[in-house]
Each structure stands twice: as C-alpha cells, then as structure tokens.
Amino acid sequence: MIHPQHIAEKSDSHCPHDKKVSCGDCRLNTICLPISFHIEDIDRVNQIIQRSKPLQKGEYLFRANETFSSVYAIRSGAVKSLTISQNGNEQVTGFYLPGELVGMDGLADNCYTNSVIALETASICEIPFNRLEELSLKVPSLQRHIFQLMSREITQEQQVIALLSKSNAEARIASLLLSISGRNRRRNLSTNKFLLPMSRTDIGNFLGLTIETVSRVLTRLKKSNVLSVDKKEITINDMSALQQLAKGTE
Amino acid sequence: MIHPQHIAEKSDSHCPHDKKVSCGDCRLNTICLPISFHIEDIDRVNQIIQRSKPLQKGEYLFRANETFSSVYAIRSGAVKSLTISQNGNEQVTGFYLPGELVGMDGLADNCYTNSVIALETASICEIPFNRLEELSLKVPSLQRHIFQLMSREITQEQQVIALLSKSNAEARIASLLLSISGRNRRRNLSTNKFLLPMSRTDIGNFLGLTIETVSRVLTRLKKSNVLSVDKKEITINDMSALQQLAKGTE
DNA sequence: CAAACTATTTGACTAAAATCAACTATTTAC
DNA sequence: GTAAATAGTTGATTTTAGTCAAATAGTTTG
Numbered sequence: 001m002i003h004p005q006h007i008a009e010k011s012d013s014h015c016p017h018d019k020k021v022s023c024g025d026c027r028l029n030t031i032c033l034p035i036s037f038h039i040e041d042i043d044r045v046n047q048i049i050q051r052s053k054p055l056q057k058g059e060y061l062f063r064a065n066e067t068f069s070s071v072y073a074i075r076s077g078a079v080k081s082l083t084i085s086q087n088g089n090e091q092v093t094g095f096y097l098p099g100e101l102v103g104m105d106g107l108a109d110n111c112y113t114n115s116v117i118a119l120e121t122a123s124i125c126e127i128p129f130n131r132l133e134e135l136s137l138k139v140p141s142l143q144r145h146i147f148q149l150m151s152r153e154i155t156q157e158q159q160v161i162a163l164l165s166k167s168n169a170e171a172r173i174a175s176l177l178l179s180i181s182g183r184n185r186r187r188n189l190s191t192n193k194f195l196l197p198m199s200r201t202d203i204g205n206f207l208g209l210t211i212e213t214v215s216r217v218l219t220r221l222k223k224s225n226v227l228s229v230d231k232k233e234i235t236i237n238d239m240s241a242l243q244q245l246a247k248g249t250e
Numbered sequence: 251m252i253h254p255q256h257i258a259e260k261s262d263s264h265c266p267h268d269k270k271v272s273c274g275d276c277r278l279n280t281i282c283l284p285i286s287f288h289i290e291d292i293d294r295v296n297q298i299i300q301r302s303k304p305l306q307k308g309e310y311l312f313r314a315n316e317t318f319s320s321v322y323a324i325r326s327g328a329v330k331s332l333t334i335s336q337n338g339n340e341q342v343t344g345f346y347l348p349g350e351l352v353g354m355d356g357l358a359d360n361c362y363t364n365s366v367i368a369l370e371t372a373s374i375c376e377i378p379f380n381r382l383e384e385l386s387l388k389v390p391s392l393q394r395h396i397f398q399l400m401s402r403e404i405t406q407e408q409q410v411i412a413l414l415s416k417s418n419a420e421a422r423i424a425s426l427l428l429s430i431s432g433r434n435r436r437r438n439l440s441t442n443k444f445l446l447p448m449s450r451t452d453i454g455n456f457l458g459l460t461i462e463t464v465s466r467v468l469t470r471l472k473k474s475n476v477l478s479v480d481k482k483e484i485t486i487n488d489m490s491a492l493q494q495l496a497k498g499t500e
Numbered sequence: 501c502a503a504a505c506t507a508t509t510t511g512a513c514t515a516a517a518a519t520c521a522a523c524t525a526t527t528t529a530c
Numbered sequence: 531g532t533a534a535a536t537a538g539t540t541g542a543t544t545t546t547a548g549t550c551a552a553a554t555a556g557t558t559t560g
Contacts, residue, residue, distance in 0.1 A: 083412055087497040091412040105408060107401035113408065133394065140387055147383070150400040151357035157407040158355060158363065162333055162341040164414035165458035169547065200508065208415035213547055215509055231508090231556090247337040419517070450538060463517055465539055481526085481538090 022046045031099035031186065032073055032125075034145040041139055048131040055079075055118035061102070063115045068106030070126045074098050077122025078197035080206075081105075081114040092206040094160070095119070095198055097183050104150055119197040164208055166248050172207045173217045174246035177227075177234060192236040221245075272296045281349035281436065282323055282375075284395040291389055298381040305329075305368035311352070313365045318356030320376045324348050327372025328447035330456075331355075331364040342456040344410070345369070345448055347433050354400055369447040414458055416498050422457045423467045424496035427477075427484060442486040471495075 023029050023046040024039070033042060050070075054077070055061060061072060064083060074096050081102060085091045093114055096102050106112040107129070136143040163175045181191045196203075200218075204211045221227040226242055228235035236242055273279050273296040274289070283292060300320075304327070305311060311322060314333060324346050331352060335341045343364055346352050356362040357379070386393040413425045431441045446453075450468075454461045471477040476492055478485035486492055 081408075083408065085412055085416075085497070086493075091415055093408045093411050104401055105405045107397050108405050113405045133390075133397070137387060137390055137393060140383075143387060143393065144383065146397070147400070148357050150397070150404065151354055154400065154403050154407065155355045155358050155363045157404065157411065158331075158333065158343045160411050161343050161407065161414065162335055164411065165341055165456065166335075206415065210548060211508075212510085212549085216547090219509075243336075247335070460518060461538075462519085462540085466517090469539075 021051075023049060026075070028073070028075065028099040028187075032101075034141040036141055041142065044135055044139070045132075045142070048128060048135065050126040050128070052124070052126060054121050054123040057118055057120050059118050061116040061118065061124060062106075062112050064112055066112050068103070068110050068112055068129065070128045071101050071103040071106075071132070072116070073125040073127065074100050074102070075123045075125055077124075078119045079116050079122055079124075080119055080198060080202055081116045082205075083114050090205065092202055094157075095180075095202075095206070097180070097187075097197075099187060100183075101149055101153070104153055119202070168248060169207075169209050169213050169217050170221070170245050171248040172209065173203070173214065173221075174242050176203065176207060177236065178242060178246050181236060181239075192239060194234055196232045196234055271301075273299060276325070278323070278325065278349040278437075282351075284391040286391055291392065294385055294389070295382075295392070298378060298385065300376040300378070302374065302376060304371050304373040307368055307370050309368050311366040311368065311374060312356075312362050314362055316362050318353070318360045318362055318379070320378045321351050321353040321356075321382070322366070323351050323375040323377065325373045325375055327374075328369045329366050329372055329374075330369055330448060330452055331366045332455075333364050340455065342452055344407075345430075345452075345456070347430070347447075348437060350433075351399055351403070354403055369452070418498060419457075419459050419463050419467050420470070420495050421498040422459065423453070423464065423471075424492050426453065426457060427486065428492060428496050431486060431489075442489060444484055446482045446484055 022043075023033060024042045026032070029042070033045060061079060076098050078098075079096050079102060080092050081094045081096065082090045082092045094102075096116075102114075102116050103112060105114055132142075132146070136146055159179075163172055163179075166172055166175070180194060180196070184194055185191045198206075200211050200214045203209075204214045207214070209217075218227070218229050221242075222229045224241075226236070226238045226245070228237060273283060274292050276282070279292070283295060311329060326348055328348075329346050329352060330342050331344045331346065332340045332342045344352075346366075352364075352366050353362060355364055382392075382396070386396055409429075413422055413429075416422055416425070430444060430446070434444055435441045448456075450461050450464045453459075454464045457464070459467075468477070468479050471492075472479045474491075476486070476488045476495070478487060
C-alpha cells in the first residue's frame with residue numbers, strides 16, 4: 001500500500017514559496033474549487049484570493065463580533081473556532097484542517113459569531129466574500145459550489161450534534177479521532193497515524209468533557225491496545241474497535 | 251403590552267385557504283425573503299414555490315438518503331430532523347418552527363442526510379432548489395439571502411453545539427426553552443407561554459438526556475417556580491432565573 | 501541551565517445523570 | 531366506553547464523569 005504521506009506533509013507545510021502558489025497549482029484545489037471549472041475561471045478565483053503571512057500558534061485569524069468580510073481556506077496547519085458563551089467561558093465549536101473553510105458563520109448578521117485561533121503555524125487563504133459573491137453571479141458552478149460548501153458545513157455540524165448527544169466519553173473521543181482520520185483520507189494522509197493539532201483542554205472543551213476524562217479515556221484506549229498515544233501522536237491500531245466504540249454501547 | 255398572539259396563531263395555523271396565500275401576502279415573508287426585494291422579484295419567487303397539502307403528525311417530509319431536490323419552509327406547525335446513527339438509533343438533530351427552512355443539508359452530496367418528520371400538522375412550502383438557484387443568479391439580493399439563510403443555519407447549529415457541551419441537564423433544557431422562546435419573539439408570539447411541539451422523548455434525544463432526566467428537571471423547575479408546566483404547555487414565570495440556569499453553574 | 505509555568509496524568513472521592521422498576525396519565529383503537 | 535398502547539412521572543440504585551488534589555512531564559524565560 002502506498003503512503004503519499006511524506007510528499008503530502010511536505011507540500012502542506014509552510015515554506016517561503018507558499019505565497020506564490022496559485023489556486024491552479026494548489027494541491028487542495030479539488031476541495032476548494034468546483035470540479036468542473038475552466039482554466040479561466042480558476043484564474044478569476046485566483047485573482048481575488050489574498051495570501052497573507054502565516055499565523056503563529058495562538059494568533060487570531062479574526063474575532064467574534066468583528067465585521068464580516070472574508071471567508072478563509074486553511075492551506076496548512078490547523079485552527080479552532082470558539083464562541084464566548086454567556087457565562088464568559090470559551091466554547092470550542094470546531095477544528096478546521098487544510099482544505100476546510102472558516103468564517104461562513106459571519107454572513108448571517110454580517111459579523112463573525114466565532115473567534116478563530118491558530119492551533120499551530122497555519123497558512124491561510126483569505127477570500128473576500130463580496131468579490132466571491134460577485135464572481136459567483138457570473139459563474140453558476142461557483143455559486144453551486146459555495147452552496148455546497150455551506151451545506152457541508154451544516155451536515156458536519158449536525159454530525160457534531162449527534163456526536164455530543166452520545167452519552168459516553170469514549171464514544172465522543174472515538175468519534176473525534178475518526179473524524180480527523182476521515183479528513184486525513186481526503187488529503188491523502190495516513191488515516192491511522194497522525195498528530196493531534198489541539199490540546200487535551202481543547203478536546204475536552206469541544207466534546208463537553210473535562211481534561212481529566214479526556215486523559216483517562218486515552219489512557220484506557222491505549223491500555224486496551226486500540227490506540228497508541230504518544231503525546232499528540234495518535235496511532236489507531238484497531239480501527240474497527242474504535243468504530244465500534246464510536247457507535248456507543250447503547 | 252400588546253400580545254398579537256391570537257391573530258398570529260390564527261394565521262399560522264392551517265386553514266383551507268392556506269394554499270392560495272402568496273409569498274407577498276405571507277406573514278412570514280420578512281423571514282423567508284430578502285428585505286430589499288422588489289414586487290416583481292417576490293412574484294418570481296412566488297411562482298417557483300409549491301404548496302402541497304399539510305403533513306399530518308408523524309408523516310415524513312423527506313427521508314435521509316433520498317435525492318436532494320428542494321428546500322422547505324415551515325409555514326405552520328413544527329417538524330424535527332433526525333439522522334440514523336451508526337448504531338441504528340434515531341438522533342434528533344433539530345426542531346424547526348414556522349419561518350424556518352429545512353433540507354439545506356442535502357446540497358452537499360445531493361442527497362438529504364436527515365429525515366424530517368412532522369411533530370404536529372404542518373403546512374410547508376416546497377422550494378425546488380435548481381429553480382431557486384437559477385433565479386438567484388439573476389437576482390443578487392436573493393443569492394445573498396440564500397447565503398445568509400445557510401449561514402444562519404450554521405450559527406444556530408454552533409449554538410446547539412455550545413448548548414450540548416454544557417455539562418448539566420438543567421442548562422440544556424433551559425437553553426432549549428429559551429431558544430423556542432426567542433424564536434417565538436421573531437414571530438410575534440408570546441415569549442413566556444407556549445406549547446412544546448415535541449415529546450419529552452424527542453427533547454431527551456436531542457439534548458443527549460434520558461426521558462427521565464428531562465421529566466425530573468421540568469418537575470424541579472416547576473417546584474422552584476421558574477416554570478409552570480402543564481403537559482406540553484410551558485409558562486416561563488422567571489425569565490432571568492431561566493437565563494441564569496442556561497448559563498450553567500460553572 | 502534552572503526556575504517558573506503550562507500541560508498532562510493519575511488517584512481518591514463526590515455529584516450528576518443513567519438505569520431499572522413501578523406507577524399514573526393520556527391517547528388510540530376497537 | 532373500555533382495553534390496549536403510549537407517554538410521562540417518580541423512586542431506588544448504579545454508573546459515569548466531575549471535582550479536588552497531587553505528581554510528573556514538557557516548555558518557556560531569564
């Protein structure tokens with residue numbers, strides 16, 4: 001079995017030439033752009049996209065309540081989105097990996113409802129939304145593509161809702177790991193060995209569990225040989241057992 | 251304080267003339283349609299919308315895995331959306347009230363990921379998506395409106411994610427009640443007295459709680475005089491206490 | 501390099517919600 | 531109108547995850 005992991009990791013990571021990569025050359029364009037897209041259309045999209053210098057870990061991409069202007073495609077690295085709940089606590093609402101879009105929540109009321117923070121060094125494409133909107137009036141397949149991207153965000157969040165309604169901690173953590181694994185498949189990365197970009201605290205916050213529970217569940221899964229856990233490196237040793245756990249015991 | 255509740259309830263409920271109501275006359279059009287919309291544009295939308303006979307309680311609007319064709323606006327009544335999780339159990343992913351849209355999850359992969367079932371008799375406008383798509387290429391404010399509707403779906407689901415990550419049962423139930431209360435405000439219905447359209451089982455399933463816990467929490471809130479609960483009729487006696495509970499104790 | 505800080509793990513104990521079980525109220529079907 | 535089925539409530543007990551506390555590992559800073 002071929003593992004194009006190393007090649008992929010290399011082009012995923014930030015390098016000084018990153019900024020010059022056009023959409024036509026970007027490895028992720030099958031995710032970002034409509035499949036049936038003419039060269040000239042790719043070029044039109046390419047022209048409106050802004051590539052700024054990469055975010056460092058902990059830096060904000062944007063903050064909740066700022067005026068909405070752009071959506072952002074993650075090109076490398078990872079980010080988390082979070083809202084400040086009524087009681088003033090942070091609530092992590094999602095993790096976004098390369099090829100995924102953040103900021104689409106900002107459209108509804110013309111301001112972002114989430115803050116987005118880099119979990120590690122991340123290079124990001126900024127897509128000014130009013131220009132994307134204009135272009136999509138002229139290019140029907142682009143309009144459809146944006147609809148689909150937003151729809152996918154909706155379905156993925158529904159999956160998170162289903163995940164969080166699951167009763168037990170093991171099922172939640174197993175589901176999160178499987179989600180990351182599945183998203184790696186799309187990027188031709190290894191599905192059974194990867195680095196978690198987020199801390200245990202972030203995982204716990206996202207899944208509605210305490211950090212202690214996250215730690216204990218990971219230890220348990222390690223002891224039962226379903227996973228190997230070395231700091232942030234996760235190896236899924238028994239995929240079907242993990243899938244079974246994700247289903248919950250009920 | 252004026253309560254336009256009775257009038258509203260009346261025009262919300264199904265009556266034999268419902269089918270003839272055009273978008274221009276529909277009480278909910280400020281929710282469904284862009285605000286800055288010309289008469290002729292309203293008419294164009296009106297022409298593509300199909301109004302079928304109302305769904306009875308328990309009937310399906312559509313089922314998961316069916317080919318995507320339309321989005322649906324709830325005109326009266328209420329529906330729930332649900333996915334069948336891996337273990338074969340139903341997972342309620344949302345409740346939809348008049349003026350709200352369902353089916354937008356179907357776009358991503360051209361098939362619905364949820365089934366939608368009427369919680370009570372519901373009249374519904376069917377909006378064939380390919381015709382809406384065509385029209386929105388010609389009417390920029392409509393395209394923007396659809397983007398916004400989808401964005402709102404995303405933000406609302408993020409709120410559900412935040413709600414479910416909350417630790418305790420009281421906070422979840424308080425949040426759900428406040429959500430319904432807030433959605434009633436938009437429709438000019440009473441914010442502190444309403445009928446729950448869904449069963450305790452549906453609430454439990456949605457919130458990741460057992461039916462017993464739902465029942466006990468409602469009893470507790472009744473005893474502490476925050477709510478009056480009479481079967482499905484909820485009266486919020488102490489709104490600020492409920493808001494406090496929704497924040498969680500943490 | 502050591503000190504300070506942060507992240508993670510582990511253990512003992514507690515609290516909250518699940519489970520199991522019985523019962524009551526409400527709705528549906530005949 | 532009564533029986534059967536469904537929905538909801540309440541109580542006793544168990545399980546799970548949370549809380550509190552302490553230790554360890556890893557990272558950052560001067």
